[in-house]
Amino acid sequence: MLDVLKTTKFVVDNSQSVKIHMDGIKKLCKKITKETLELGDLCFNEYDWSFSQLHYIDFVFDSLVYCFWAEKGQPKWAVDKNGTVLDGSVALYYILEKEAKTNKSFFNPDYLANFSYEDGKKLFGSETEIPLFNNRISCIREVGYVLKNKYSSD
Helix, strand or coil: CCCHHHHHHHHHHHCCCCCCCHHHHHHHHHHCCHHHCEECCEECCCCCCCHHHHHHHHHHHHHHCCCCCCCCCCCCCEEEECCEEEEHHHHHHHHHHHHHHHCHHHHCHHHHHCCCHHHHHHHCCCCCCCCCHHHHHHHHHHHHHHHHHHCCCC
16 A cells, blocks of 8 residues: 555645645634534434444445446446435445445444445445446455454454
């Protein structure tokens, strides 16, 4: 894996047109509340999840949020949210939220480590198959394995 801090150090040290205003970030963080965490079609405050469960969902999301491009001339992978069509990363986060809300096993690393193709068909269900479907199943299994073997409190 690339060491992001090392590979971006030159850019960070030599940037002339970009500056991070830490005081501004601190002010913004103080304004953020559970009620204001709304982004487009996603609403992070509609579920009563613990902070660790939100990180869990983010961990799964981060492992799957790549390549949503359709083949030339083919339709994009998309899902329906109450009559609104979502695609790409927004659709991915929506289906993970929905799965976590309806499937209590979702927060169990064993469930993810043994995630089946049938589970994937259900999770990513759409008229169009999500790109790199098999790779995403492998990623979900790897996430489950890592959570189970490296971070489990058992």
